[in-house]
Amino acid sequence: MMCVCGGKKWRPWFAVVVVLGILLFPHHIAEASGPPTLPGESDPVGSTPQPVSSPNQIDKERAETDKEKVLSITAGDSRLLEFDGLTRAAVGNPAVADVVVISGRELVVNAKAPGQTTLHVWDTKGVHFYRVEVDRGEVRIAERVKELIGLEGVNVIEVGDAILLEGEVPSQNDLSRVEAITGIFGKKVINLLSVKNPLQVLLQVQVVEARRNLGRDLGIRWGGVTGQGSLQLPEGNLSSSVTPEVELMSPQIGLLGEVFVGSALERLSLFRARLEALAQQGLVKLLAAPSMLALSGSEANFLVGGEVPIFLGEESGKIKFEWKPYGVQLKITPRVERQGLIDLKISPEVSSFDWENALLVNGWKVPAFKTRRAESHLLLADGTTIAIGGLIQSEDVKLQDKVPILGDLPIIGALFRSEKFQKQETELLIFVTPRIVGVGETVSPEAIKRPQIPDVSIGEVKR
Numbered sequence: 001m002m003c004v005c006g007g008k009k010w011r012p013w014f015a016v017v018v019v020l021g022i023l024l025f026p027h028h029i030a031e032a033s034g035p036p037t038l039p040g041e042s043d044p045v046g047s048t049p050q051p052v053s054s055p056n057q058i059d060k061e062r063a064e065t066d067k068e069k070v071l072s073i074t075a076g077d078s079r080l081l082e083f084d085g086l087t088r089a090a091v092g093n094p095a096v097a098d099v100v101v102i103s104g105r106e107l108v109v110n111a112k113a114p115g116q117t118t119l120h121v122w123d124t125k126g127v128h129f130y131r132v133e134v135d136r137g138e139v140r141i142a143e144r145v146k147e148l149i150g151l152e153g154v155n156v157i158e159v160g161d162a163i164l165l166e167g168e169v170p171s172q173n174d175l176s177r178v179e180a181i182t183g184i185f186g187k188k189v190i191n192l193l194s195v196k197n198p199l200q201v202l203l204q205v206q207v208v209e210a211r212r213n214l215g216r217d218l219g220i221r222w223g224g225v226t227g228q229g230s231l232q233l234p235e236g237n238l239s240s241s242v243t244p245e246v247e248l249m250s251p252q253i254g255l256l257g258e259v260f261v262g263s264a265l266e267r268l269s270l271f272r273a274r275l276e277a278l279a280q281q282g283l284v285k286l287l288a289a290p291s292m293l294a295l296s297g298s299e300a301n302f303l304v305g306g307e308v309p310i311f312l313g314e315e316s317g318k319i320k321f322e323w324k325p326y327g328v329q330l331k332i333t334p335r336v337e338r339q340g341l342i343d344l345k346i347s348p349e350v351s352s353f354d355w356e357n358a359l360l361v362n363g364w365k366v367p368a369f370k371t372r373r374a375e376s377h378l379l380l381a382d383g384t385t386i387a388i389g390g391l392i393q394s395e396d397v398k399l400q401d402k403v404p405i406l407g408d409l410p411i412i413g414a415l416f417r418s419e420k421f422q423k424q425e426t427e428l429l430i431f432v433t434p435r436i437v438g439v440g441e442t443v444s445p446e447a448i449k450r451p452q453i454p455d456v457s458i459g460e461v462k463r
Contacts, residue, residue: 068129071119073097073111075134081107085124093117097132141185148181154193162188170196172296172336199296200437201334201342207288207350208429287350287428288328293437296336304328305351311364326351326369334434340382342434348388349373350428372428380434388430 073079082105089099089107096115100108107121111134119130142156145163149156151174157164163182169175172195182189287304294300305327312320328350335343350372357368374388402408 068131071109071130071132073109073132073134074140075111075114075136077111079109079111081109081121083107083121083123083125083128087122087124089119089121091117091119091132096134141187145182145185149178151178154178156182159190162190164190164192166192168194168196172199173338176297176335197438199336201294201296201336202435202437203290203292203294203300203332203334204433204435205288205290205292205302205330205332206286206431207328207330207348208431209285209287209350209426210429211284211426288330290330292332294332294334296334299331299333302328302330302332308353308367311361311366314362324369326353330430332432336436337379340436341379342382342436343379344377344386344432344434346376346378346388346430346432347374348428348430374430382436383433385431385433388432389427 071079080102084105086101086104086107089101091097091099093115094112096113096117097109097111097119099119100110102108109119109132111132114134114136116134117132119132121128121130136158142158142163146154146156151167151169154165154167154169157166163185165178165182169178175193175195178193179189179191182191288302290302290304292300292302303325305325307323307325309321310324312322314320329348331345331347333345337343351369354368354370355365359366359368376386376388378386380386
């Protein structure tokens with residue numbers, strides 16, 4: 001082949017130029033023969049050429065970033081996410097969850113409150129979409145409660161803001177333990193548990209009102225009880241009209257030395273003092289003697305008296321009033337503990353009308369009330385009698401002695417009559433004896449109708 005240009009022959013000279021170029025510039029010619037560079041891309045000087053992704057691979061990565069992912073977290077927990085070249089992130093509802101960027105590759109999502117929100121994360125691959133679902137953690141709380149209880153027959157279910165307990169527990173002690181454990185989580189507890197072997201408590205109660213100087217009339221020094229089963233009765237202390245009957249049940253009467261004289265709660269052990277003589281003289285009055293059977297852990301309520309309407313006012317022409325109970329009221333909550341002990345909560349109250357301090361409101365006379373109240377919480381053995389005292393009522397009584405007919409005359413009648421004021425004090429004494437009654441155990445009718453307290457007995461009292 002020959003190249004002719006302008007009538008001149010260039011063939012020999014062209015071959016010489018090509019050979020010289022190959023010999024002098026071999027590196028540049030090799031680079032020029034490489035693959036073509038994509039538009040807009042350039043490799044840094046000295047860098048290694050990178051393979052170019054195919055169009056199919058680029059579309060696949062973009063589809064993965066565009067796909068929404070579900071992120072489930074329990075309130076109060078966190079989740080760590082990793083990305084390539086993290087640039088920024090955004091949360092739809094910061095009240096449900098927030099994000100904290102740790103580094104260019106790590107992101108922490110903090111679940112704050114139950115609900116749903118969205119999370120967008122940008123990195124080198126594109127935008128990642130998340131739907132964040134924050135739950136209350138019901139399953140975890142229920143599992144934790146059941147793990148702490150450790151009883152096979154108890155089912156724990158989370159219902160809204162409450163914890164539902166279903167099933168059966170072996171004893172009353174286990175029921176108390178389950179209630180205590182469930183209560184520490186701060187949720188409302190719906191207890192539907194049943195006790196396999198339920199226990200009941202028979203409460204024998206005697207409520208007595210005695211004159212304040214009753215002990216002095218008897219001549220008994222409560223602190224002077226000896227260990228030989230005898231009482232110190234000082235000579236000359238007894239009235240000729242009072243013949244007290246004292247019966248000592250056991251030489252172990254020395255246990256009475258544990259009595260806290262003058263306190264509101266006194267423990268009496270193996271002692272029986274009959275107050276029949278004083279009752280005949282009108283010094284002792286039996287107000288109530290109920291016998292109540294209560295399920296362990298439930299409250300027994302006793303009221304002897306009535307209810308009186310208390311005027312509150314008028315509204316829109318209507319009279320408003322409420323009923324207020326009065327008389328002898330006793331609330332007792334027994335709970336059988338381990339080793340046969342009884343946890344006892346006692347709240348006695350005695351109230352009566354006080355017309356001297358009554359109020360007159362819109363023509364209505366609203367009475368005041370004299371109230372004696374006490375509360376005790378103690379632990380005692382089955383069959384032990386406890387005495388609660390210290391509920392004292394003081395009244396000033398006006399006594400008048402006069403000559404019949406002459407003492408009623410005006411002006412000069414004062415010469416035939418005399419007046420004196422006397423202060424009378426009465427004390428309310430409550431004796432309670434709890435007894436554990438098991439399943440299938442019968443209680444005799446005599447124990448219900450006519451309670452006999454073994455440690456402290458009031459005896460036959462004339463009303």
